[in-house]
Amino acid sequence: MKLSVIIPSYESQDNLEATLKAIEPQVNENIEIIVVDCSATSEVDQICNRFGFVQFIKETKRFNPGKGRNIGAKYAQGDYLVFLDSDVILDPRALELIGSHASNGFKVFGGALELNTEADSSLSSYIEHYYFNHESQASRSPTIRSNLSSALMVIAKSTFENARGFSDLPRMQDTELTERLVSDGLTLYFFPDIVGYQIQDSPLKKVLKKIFITGNNLFFLRYQRKAVGPGKLAIAALLPFLMLAKITRINYRNIKFAASPKMIFVLCPMMYLCGVAWMAGFYKGIFVSNGIDAGR
Known part of the structure; x- marks a missing residue:
């Protein structure tokens, strides 16, 4: 081998x-x-x-x-x-x-x-x-x-x-x-x-940009075919709830497997800021429709 x-x-x-x-x-x-x-x-x-x-x-x-x-x-x-x-x-x-x-x-x-x-x-x-x-x-x-x-x-x-x-x-x-x-x-x-x-050494602004890009790209990788006509509006309307579910799931996993006071009181709330960046990128994919983001 x-x-x-x-x-x-x-x-x-x-x-x-x-x-x-x-x-x-x-x-x-x-x-x-x-x-x-x-x-x-x-x-x-x-x-x-x-x-x-x-x-x-x-x-x-x-x-x-x-x-x-x-x-x-x-x-x-x-x-x-x-x-x-x-x-x-x-x-x-x-x-x-x-x-x-x-x-x-x-x-x-x-x-x-x-x-x-x-x-x-x-x-x-x-x-x-x-x-x-x-x-x-x-x-x-x-x-x-x-x-x-x-x-x-x-x-x-x-x-x-x-x-x-x-x-x-x-x-x-x-x-x-x-x-x-x-x-x-x-x-x-x-x-x-x-x-x-x-090693994670990116400044916060760059981290949020990465998350924004993943939101945009996820729309095109998983949901673009479903987002036609009323389907696009339905996804857009449900997106805040999807984001909350996504971030709550992330926090649950992190607390379960990596719990600490810093995790619970600092990082878990910050994950919702990340969720907003992800949702903004996803909305960009839905309504601006420039395709996969070329940014890194």
Whole structure:
């Protein structure tokens, strides 16, 4: 069983070295590491050159993350592809456990994403983490999922190729791919023993922009076909209630699996601000109808 770890990169020099250092002790003859970079500078090149086990691929044109992952998959020699973001620090046993789950026949699965508080512990880092990773706590039990995050996702190479890889979307390409896999009859799994610690260092304004974009894009990925004539008005009218249900569900999951006074009294109320940003993006998708947002 061979694993190919694929890391897409764009100006990732602030975080990539720590990611590769965490991987280095886990590398053996059955694990290859592929970094696909489209940075304008050579800083990422220099970092990768310091790690002899890295297969470095340089693209001159900036790509969306999904396209970078597709490029890496073309070069990959592994039976399984491990998609990893450049800001995710793997737990020391992560690749060993991934290999174990793959050997047991699971075709598509993800791992837990915890906040890397050693790198950033600002309020905005907590908000971003608990909004986007509310289904990925290490304290959860193994379960079946309806979608997975490509920040830490594993898929059999043959399954990935049959699905024609990621769509070329600026955001939510992982949601689009994994929900497409489910619609094709595949089962997605979540294994919390596989742990990655993600650096969340965006300022609050950028976090809210990301959430706004996901609201817009979710409309086009899931609801556009239903939003015709009266259907569009019905979705628009129900959206505030959908938002409240969505955020309450996020808060419930975070309190259940990551409870703390800070979570209950600070982060849970802030999640509703995130919900407003998500709803605004969704309304943009309904009424402005510019399609998938190209922003990141």
